[in-house]
Amino acid sequence: MIDIDTLLAWGGVYKKVSAGEVIFREGAVCTFYHQLVEGKVKWVNINDEGKEFIQTFIEPGECFGEFPLFDDEPYAAGAIADSDSVIIRISKFTFHQILKDNPELHFEFSKLLTQRLRFKFLILKELANHNPEGSISSLLGYFKEHKKNICTKCNRLQLTRQQIADMTGLRVETVIRTMKNMQHKGHLQINKGKVYC
Amino acid sequence: MIDIDTLLAWGGVYKKVSAGEVIFREGAVCTFYHQLVEGKVKWVNINDEGKEFIQTFIEPGECFGEFPLFDDEPYAAGAIADSDSVIIRISKFTFHQILKDNPELHFEFSKLLTQRLRFKFLILKELANHNPEGSISSLLGYFKEHKKNICTKCNRLQLTRQQIADMTGLRVETVIRTMKNMQHKGHLQINKGKVYC
DNA sequence: ATGAACTTATGATTCAACGCATAAAAAAAA
DNA sequence: TTTTTTTTATGCGTTGAATCATAAGTTCAT
Numbered sequence: 001m002i003d004i005d006t007l008l009a010w011g012g013v014y015k016k017v018s019a020g021e022v023i024f025r026e027g028a029v030c031t032f033y034h035q036l037v038e039g040k041v042k043w044v045n046i047n048d049e050g051k052e053f054i055q056t057f058i059e060p061g062e063c064f065g066e067f068p069l070f071d072d073e074p075y076a077a078g079a080i081a082d083s084d085s086v087i088i089r090i091s092k093f094t095f096h097q098i099l100k101d102n103p104e105l106h107f108e109f110s111k112l113l114t115q116r117l118r119f120k121f122l123i124l125k126e127l128a129n130h131n132p133e134g135s136i137s138s139l140l141g142y143f144k145e146h147k148k149n150i151c152t153k154c155n156r157l158q159l160t161r162q163q164i165a166d167m168t169g170l171r172v173e174t175v176i177r178t179m180k181n182m183q184h185k186g187h188l189q190i191n192k193g194k195v196y197c
Numbered sequence: 198m199i200d201i202d203t204l205l206a207w208g209g210v211y212k213k214v215s216a217g218e219v220i221f222r223e224g225a226v227c228t229f230y231h232q233l234v235e236g237k238v239k240w241v242n243i244n245d246e247g248k249e250f251i252q253t254f255i256e257p258g259e260c261f262g263e264f265p266l267f268d269d270e271p272y273a274a275g276a277i278a279d280s281d282s283v284i285i286r287i288s289k290f291t292f293h294q295i296l297k298d299n300p301e302l303h304f305e306f307s308k309l310l311t312q313r314l315r316f317k318f319l320i321l322k323e324l325a326n327h328n329p330e331g332s333i334s335s336l337l338g339y340f341k342e343h344k345k346n347i348c349t350k351c352n353r354l355q356l357t358r359q360q361i362a363d364m365t366g367l368r369v370e371t372v373i374r375t376m377k378n379m380q381h382k383g384h385l386q387i388n389k390g391k392v393y394c
Numbered sequence: 395a396t397g398a399a400c401t402t403a404t405g406a407t408t409c410a411a412c413g414c415a416t417a418a419a420a421a422a423a424a
Numbered sequence: 425t426t427t428t429t430t431t432t433a434t435g436c437g438t439t440g441a442a443t444c445a446t447a448a449g450t451t452c453a454t
Contacts, residue, residue: 045322053325055318067315070308076318099304106303107296111267113310118264120317121252121273125242127324128250128366130412132441160401169325174441176402193402193450327442329411357431371411373432390420390432395454402449412439419432424425 001035001063001112002098002105004088010098012088023065023079023087030068030075033095036060039085044166045077054166056119057082057149063112069095127169132178135168137187140197150197157195198232198260198309199295199302201285207295209287220262220276220284227265227272230292233257236282241363242274251363253316254279254346260309266292324366329375332365334384337394347394354392 004012014037017023023034026045041058043065055077058064065079069092090098099106122142126135140157143150149158161175168175179195182188189196201209211234214220220231223242238255240262252274255261262276266289287295296303319339323332337354340347346355358372365372376392379385386393 045318047322047326051326053322055321067311070304070311071315073315076315077322100300103297103300103303106300106307107267110303110307110310113307113314114264114267117310117314117317118268118270118273120314120321121242124252124317124321124324125244125250125274127321129244129248130366130441162401169327171442172402173404173443177404177441180403327411359431368412369432370413370434374411374434377433398451398453400449400451403447405446406444408441408443410439410442412437414437415435417433417435419430421428421430423428 001061001109004037006098007035007088007090010090010094012090015087015089017081017085017087019081019083019085021081023081024075026076026078027074028078030065031092032089033063033069033092034065034079035063035088037086037088040082041085041087042080042082043077044080052166053169054163056116059148066113068092123168132168132170132174133182135170136164136175136178136182139164139167140188144197155196157197198258198306201234203295204232204285204287207287207291209285212284212286214278214282214284216278216280216282218278220278221272223273223275224271225275227262228289229262229286230260230266230289231262231276232260232285234283234285237279238282238284239277239279240274241277249363250366251360253313254360256345263310265289320365329365329367329371330379332367333361333372333375333379336361336364337385341394352393354394 017039023041024030036058038060041064043055043058045053045055047053056064058079065075065077067076068074099109119142122138123135126138129135140150142148143157143159144155150156151158161179162172164170164179165172165175170178179188179190183190187197214236220238221227233255235257238261240252240255242250242252244250253261255276262272262274264273265271296306316339319335320332323335326332337347339345340354340356341352347353348355358376359369361367361376362369362372367375376385376387380387384394
């Protein structure tokens with residue numbers, strides 16, 4: 001989101017996290033702006049039974065956990081490194097200064113927030129519709145459109161069925177069965193368990 | 198969101214809409230910033246079978262349909278007047294000018310977007326959890342917290358069971374039965390069909 | 395190459411929300 | 425007031441995703 005040189009110039013600090021490591025927890029208070037430099041981070045809620053709901057995967061260059069920077073409420077979801085990752089952080093105060101100094105960057109930031117809202121609108125209307133195939137199609141369609149977790153060269157999906165389940169509130173078995181069904185309808189290709197869309 | 202005097206000073210134009218009237222449709226291209234002055238507006242998606250999913254109710258003072266102002270994509274959901282309403286509109290260009298002229302207002306706008314994202318995160322994690330009582334509780338809890346559609350004096354819920362169903366992807370019958378059950382547990386009061394929470 | 399861990403695959407059963415029907419109560423309109 | 429419409433209420437059969445069990449295929453570390 002914000003370019004790394006700018007973040008470093010304003011005192012940004014790198015931090016390495018290992019796969020599985022918790023970066024921050026749902027409900028915690030926030031004092032930093034976080035941006036992913038390298039790796040993959042998931043933004044998740046965990047329910048009473050320990051089941052994860054993945055709100056979004058974060059890719060390099062994207063920020064995460066930004067709500068509290070604006071409204072001073074606790075984190076709405078936790079962040080966990082999905083693979084070994086590098087993040088860069090600046091203080092909340094500095095973040096506000098950067099936005100003040102760069103109106104165009106602030107505009108880009110608003111654009112990012114609306115894009116995230118758009119994704120939520122999309123997924124929410126699909127989940128409310130209780131149609132596994134619709135939910136999965138919309139998710140894959142969105143990811144393809146935004147080149148997220150889909151190989152740009154070979155169209156291979158970089159997500160496991162479990163991860164799709166965790167983003168749609170479905171069970172792995174349901175995702176596996178539904179995607180097999182989508183293959184029969186010609187909506188996607190599966191080769192040795194790998195999905196191409 | 199933006200105060201009315203400012204909107205009028207920048208050439209804002211009032212528009213009256215009757216209950217049930219479509220203000221804009223999902224997928225349409227957008228050229229205006231919309232703000233509700235009086236009445237109630239719902240922001241909805243309608244699925245293949247004609248079933249509505251209500252993303253949010255808009256209350257006086259709030260803006261709606263703002264995504265395209267930032268990312269130039271079509272509307273993610275349509276807007277329908279839920280009761281006779283008055284809205285005020287300014288052009289996209291003017292909206293951008295106002296934000297440029299008022300950095301603090303822009304900050305407030307970002308805050309609004311994050312609050313909307315927060316609500317989406319909350320509802321999404323509940324819907325993914327497939328627990329009607331959880332979904333309804335979270336929705337009512339959020340509304341109570343933000344004094345939306347709940348009478349501040351008597352705590353009476355201003356939503357029908359059908360509207361709750363349309364915001365949670367549940368069926369009316371399920372909402373009625375679940376809320377009856379919540380009453381038995383003492384989580385809310387029902388008197389002559391009216392809910393107090 | 396081998397074993398461990400993870401991911402995909404598939405069948406059988408269960409259960410809770412759906413979907414339909416029908417009616418009573420409340421609110422709005424005439 | 426009476427009539428009409430909307431909302432709440434409840435019973436019951438159906439359905440489809442969850443759940444459980446089990447196994448085969450894939451990936452990864454040693």
